[in-house]
Amino acid sequence: MKREVLVNGETVRIQIEGGRLRYDRDGITPVTAEYSVQELEPGWFAVRIGTHMYRVMLGAKGEVAVNGRTLRMEVFDPRDLRAAGRRAANQGRQEVLSPMPGKVIRVLAAVGDMVELGQGLVVVEAMKMQNEMKSPKAGRVAEVRTKADATVSAGDVLVVIE
Amino acid sequence: MFGKVLVANRGEIAVRLVRGLREQGIASVAVYSDADRSSLAVALADEAAYLGPSPSSESYLRIDKLLDAAQRHGAEAIHPGYGFLSENAEFADACRDAGIIFIGPSGDAIRQLGSKTGARKIAIGAGAPVVPGTEAALRDGAEAKIAAGKLGYPVLLKASAGGGGKGMRRVDREEDLEGALRDASSEALRAFRNGDVYVEKLVLQPRHIEIQVLGDQHGHMIHLGERECSIQRRHQKVIEECPAPILGQFPELRMRMGDAAVRVAKAAGYTNAGTVEFLVDADGNFYFLEMNTRLQVEHPVTELVTGIDLVEWQLRIAAGERLTIQQEDVRWLGSAIECRVYAEDPEQGYMPSPGKIVHLREPSGPGIRLDSGVYEGWTVPMEYDPLLAKLCAWASTREGAARRLGRALAEYSLTGVRTNLGLFREILVDSEFLAGRLSTSFLDEFFGRRQTGPLSAEAEAAAALVLTLGQKRGSDEAQRPVGNVASRWLADGRDGVTR
Numbered sequence: 001m002k003r004e005v006l007v008n009g010e011t012v013r014i015q016i017e018g019g020r021l022r023y024d025r026d027g028i029t030p031v032t033a034e035y036s037v038q039e040l041e042p043g044w045f046a047v048r049i050g051t052h053m054y055r056v057m058l059g060a061k062g063e064v065a066v067n068g069r070t071l072r073m074e075v076f077d078p079r080d081l082r083a084a085g086r087r088a089a090n091q092g093r094q095e096v097l098s099p100m101p102g103k104v105i106r107v108l109a110a111v112g113d114m115v116e117l118g119q120g121l122v123v124v125e126a127m128k129m130q131n132e133m134k135s136p137k138a139g140r141v142a143e144v145r146t147k148a149d150a151t152v153s154a155g156d157v158l159v160v161i162e
Numbered sequence: 163m164f165g166k167v168l169v170a171n172r173g174e175i176a177v178r179l180v181r182g183l184r185e186q187g188i189a190s191v192a193v194y195s196d197a198d199r200s201s202l203a204v205a206l207a208d209e210a211a212y213l214g215p216s217p218s219s220e221s222y223l224r225i226d227k228l229l230d231a232a233q234r235h236g237a238e239a240i241h242p243g244y245g246f247l248s249e250n251a252e253f254a255d256a257c258r259d260a261g262i263i264f265i266g267p268s269g270d271a272i273r274q275l276g277s278k279t280g281a282r283k284i285a286i287g288a289g290a291p292v293v294p295g296t297e298a299a300l301r302d303g304a305e306a307k308i309a310a311g312k313l314g315y316p317v318l319l320k321a322s323a324g325g326g327g328k329g330m331r332r333v334d335r336e337e338d339l340e341g342a343l344r345d346a347s348s349e350a351l352r353a354f355r356n357g358d359v360y361v362e363k364l365v366l367q368p369r370h371i372e373i374q375v376l377g378d379q380h381g382h383m384i385h386l387g388e389r390e391c392s393i394q395r396r397h398q399k400v401i402e403e404c405p406a407p408i409l410g411q412f413p414e415l416r417m418r419m420g421d422a423a424v425r426v427a428k429a430a431g432y433t434n435a436g437t438v439e440f441l442v443d444a445d446g447n448f449y450f451l452e453m454n455t456r457l458q459v460e461h462p463v464t465e466l467v468t469g470i471d472l473v474e475w476q477l478r479i480a481a482g483e484r485l486t487i488q489q490e491d492v493r494w495l496g497s498a499i500e501c502r503v504y505a506e507d508p509e510q511g512y513m514p515s516p517g518k519i520v521h522l523r524e525p526s527g528p529g530i531r532l533d534s535g536v537y538e539g540w541t542v543p544m545e546y547d548p549l550l551a552k553l554c555a556w557a558s559t560r561e562g563a564a565r566r567l568g569r570a571l572a573e574y575s576l577t578g579v580r581t582n583l584g585l586f587r588e589i590l591v592d593s594e595f596l597a598g599r600l601s602t603s604f605l606d607e608f609f610g611r612r613q614t615g616p617l618s619a620e621a622e623a624a625a626a627l628v629l630t631l632g633q634k635r636g637s638d639e640a641q642r643p644v645g646n647v648a649s650r651w652l653a654d655g656r657d658g659v660t661r
Contacts, residue, residue, distance in 0.1 A: 003633070005626045014626050023623035031623045037631060043521035044575065047624040054624035057521045058632070059577030066625040068575055069584055069617055075629045099507065099515050099580070100544055124513075126544075129396070131513040154517070 006074045009094045009137065014075075021049070094136045096159040098152040102126030106148055109159060113141045121159045122146060135161055163481050164188050164239050167265070168211070168232040169203065171243030172222060174535030174551055175459070176203030179241050182473035184208075191235045193228065195221035197543035202535050209235055216545045222246045225253050229260045239263035239480055241473075245547065248456040249276060265480040267455050271432045275453040279322050279360055281430075285450040288429040290422040293441060293449040295362030303340040306361055310339055313363040319343060321350035322358035327397025329353060332364060365449065367601045368441040370394065371406050371415075372454075373423035374464045376475055377433050378485035385420035386464050386472075387494050389437075392600040393589070395512055400582070400605070401589065402460035403499040404467045407560065407598025412446035416494075419448055426453060435461075435476050459502065459552065462531055466498035466556040497560040499567050503534075505548040507580035516544035520578030525570035529556045529563070532570075542579055550581065560598070564590055588612060 005012045015022040024030040033050035040046055043058040057065045064073050105123040109115055120132040121141075143160040146152060166189040169179045176192060180203055183190040192207035197216035204210045211231035213221040221227070223246060232240055240257055242248035242265070254269035266272070275281045279299065285292050294313055299322050300306045310317045310333065319342055321329025329350030331342040343359060351357035369392045377383030390406035391399040409415055423438035430453070437458045439451040461472045470487065479485060505515045522538040534551035542548065553574065555567035568590040574583055589595050592608060 001630070003626075003630045005629070007622060007626070012622070012626065014623070014630055016627065016630060021623060021627055023619060023626060025619060028619055031619050033620075033623075035624075035627060037628060041521075041523065043577075044523050045628050047627060049620050049624050049627075052620060054621055055575065056625050056628045057523065057575045057577050058628070060517070060520050060579075063577065064625045064629055065575060065577050066617065066621045068572065068587065069621075070577065070580070071617065071622065071625055073622075073625055073629060075626065075633050077633075099510070099513055118509075126514065129514070132511045133513070134510055 002078060004076045004078050006076065008072050009092055092139075093142060093160055093162045094139075095157045096121055096133050096136065096161065098124055098133070098154060098156045098158055100126045100154045102131075102152055104146050104148055104150045104152060104158075105130055107144060107146065108132075109135075109141045109144065111141050111144055115139065115141060115161065121161075124152065124158075133158055135159075137161055163483075164263070164477065166191060166209075166235065166237045167239045167241055167477070168193065168228070168235065168237035169207070169243065170222070170228050170240050171246060171248075172198050172201060172203060172535075172546065173549060174533050175243040175245075175457075176201070177206060177535050178533050179243060179473060180207045182471070182477070183241075185471075186474060186477055188477070191231065191237050193222070193231055195545075197545055200540065202537055202540070211235055216543060218246065218545065225250075225256050228253075229256060229262065232262050233260070237262065239265050239477075241265040241476070242456065244456050244459055249454070251276060263480050265476050266434050267432050267436065271430050272455045274430050275432070275455050277322055278320060278324060278452055279358075281426075281452050282450070284429050285426050288422075288425040290426050290450040291448060293362045293365060293451070296360045299358035299360055300343065303343055306339055306343050307336060309361050310336065313361065316364040316366075318362045318364045319346040319359050320362060321346065321354060321356070322360055323354035323356040324350060329359060330397070365441045365443050367444055367603070368392075369406070369408060369443075369600055370399075370439065370451075370602055371408070371419065371442045371448070372437045372439040372458070373419050374458070374461070374472070375423050375427045375432070375436050375438060376470075376472070376479070376485060376487075377424075377427060377436075378479045379433050379482060380484055382485050383424050383428055383432070384485065384487060384489045384492060385424050386468050386470060386492055387416050388419060389458075389460055389463050390600060391460060392602050393595075393604045394602055395508075395605050399460060399502065400504075401499065401501050401586070402463050403497065403560070403563070404463045405494060405497060405560075406442075407600060408442060408446065410598065415442070415446060415448065422448075422450070426450060434479050435472050459549070460500055462533060462552060462554045463498045463500045466531065466554060467494045467496060468492055469495070496556055496558045497563040498554055498556045499560070499563045500552050500554040501567065501571075501586045502549055502582075503551045503553055503574075503576075503586075504582050505542045505550050505579040506582060508582050508585040510580075512582075513580075514544070514548045515580035516542045516548065517579045518542075519576060521575070522577075523573070523575040524551075525553065525573035527570065527573070529566045530554070530570045531556070550576075553586075561596070564596060588614070 012025040045056040047054045102124040115135045122133045139161045142162040168191040180190045189208040191209045247253040251269040251273040254264040257264035319331040331346045347357040374386040391402045393401040437454040440448045442448045531554040557563040
């Protein structure tokens with residue numbers, strides 16, 4: 001079985017065949033190993049890759065945690081054309097979402113700006129606290145989908161970085 | 163002793179109190195708002211009383227509703243926990259007037275210590291050192307300039323009624339003073355409906371160390387040593403420990419600060435459990451900061467090293483019993499460290515992250531204490547403080563406690579909402595933390611020097627493997643997870659979690 005995995009905005013190929021796995025990302029040596037997976041509790045897995053154990057927990061949509069660290073990860077079937085389109089659209093792009101309802105105080109970036117990892121993009125006030133939404137990666141601001149004084153809901157896309 | 167007690171709080175502290183009450187054979191009444199209808203505290207309590215809509219102003223802050231609930235359920239006493247009405251003198255008075263015992267100090271003691279300038283006066287009177295500064299609120303910019311000039315810059319402007327960092331401004335130069343005074347005053351006015359601001363000398367690289375006191379209604383008071391709470395974000399503590407690492411350098415600090423704390427508390431006519439906060443500079447000088455007239459969030463740290471159950475003693479003291487522990491009976495054994503697990507994203511400026519806890523696996527094992535207020539499937543409401551749980555480790559040494567806490571953090575898995583668990587895992591192996599070099603600017607400095615290694619490709623592959631197999635829906639190409647017929651894993655796959 002071959003799938004493509006979009007992990008933190010980057011596409012990786014995964015192949016699973018007869019108890020062996022190949023995880024192939026550009027620029028690094030592919031991981032090829034025998035594996036086993038046990039679901040110990042609903043949503044909580046002990047995964048063996050070769051001789052190493054990892055603890056994997058399913059998260060909210062598009063998120064998974066491994067050894068407690070959360071990754072944004074989605075799996076696509078490369079034969080699925082709709083998914084391929086979505087993946088292509090998402091390739092290398094990362095959306096900065098509002099994690100909760102609030103009000104936009106300031107927008108700190110404009111379309112076309114080059115931003116650094118961790119650079120502030122939008123200031124949102126929620127729960128009486130002002131929070132700076134930071135860039136998840138270095139790149140170019142592709143879209144700004146909000147403006148000052150706008151009211152935002154949880155999950156609203158504020159900015160898109162590519 | 164009481165037969166039934168109402169817990170006027172929510173979250174992990176309500177769970178802690180319900181547990182403490184059950185251990186004493188006392189029936190518990192939990193209260194809840196709409197958002198907390200299915201909370202863990204309600205589920206664990208003996209009785210439950212509905213307060214009202216989710217905003218705390220319509221539920222947990224409503225004195226009338228709480229007293230009504232206590233009377234309807236026949237509770238003889240109310241434990242306020244921390245936050246909400248715990249330091250509200252009117253609530254303590256209203257309880258007394260309704261014939262219900264408020265588990266805490268008297269309304270008068272709360273009132274006296276509640277104002278920062280009032281508390282300063284009491285501390286000075288009791289001979290406790292205070293940070294040099296003005297005792298009264300500043301009238302205007304001109305007065306502020308004279309006062310700040312005498313103290314020497316940098317200075318700190320603080321709200322008289324303040325707390326939690328609101329109405330607080332650091333000022334490094336005289337030309338910035340007037341603007342900062344205006345900002346601090348208007349922020350204080352918004353937050354506390356009181357715009358009074360005073361000025362203090364800024365203690366550089368301070369440690370925040372507090373002393374736990376415990377006093378009965380018969381004039382006997384002791385201290386239970388210190389808690390170091392220097393690691394803070396937004397002026398809120400995130401990691402606390404006992405002993406304070408600086409005791410290695412200045413072992414006499416515990417008793418000196420303890421004596422000062424007892425003097426301050428006695429001078430205010432304080433009873434029950436309370437905490438006296440101090441700033442400690444690099445030379446071991448300490449300055450009275452304020453007194454918290456309630457049980458602290460971080461009280462488990464003291465319970466672990468002294469073996470004294472603070473909630474048990476709060477109940478016994480409120481019931482009129484004598485505190486039978488003498489100062490010389492108090493022993494401190496080993497080291498305890500606590501971290502506060504918040505639903506927040508440290509990578510996004512500690513943005514709160516309410517929502518549904520999709521999966522949860524809590525740690526346990528030797529030397530671990532977990533005071534948690536949540537369970538898998540519960541939705542963390544957006545209306546309240548995002549504290550989920552407090553994870554504590556005890557060991558015979560600080561190094562051991564840090565290793566143990568790190569081990570427990572590695573076992574702690576929570577998905578669905580963002581948490582600061584990952585940040586704690588990094589801090590627990592940070593060389594500055596392990597060396598005990600702490601100050602209130604620790605976290606800012608930590609973010610400056612931290613290097614997060616990328617996750618190994620193999621770990622990433624493990625996550626991708628689980629998602630891929632989950633998506634597969636019963637094809638026989640890969641092995642099924644062992645022994646799970648009705649797997650939520652596959653259900654999640656169908657629901658599109660893995661898409």
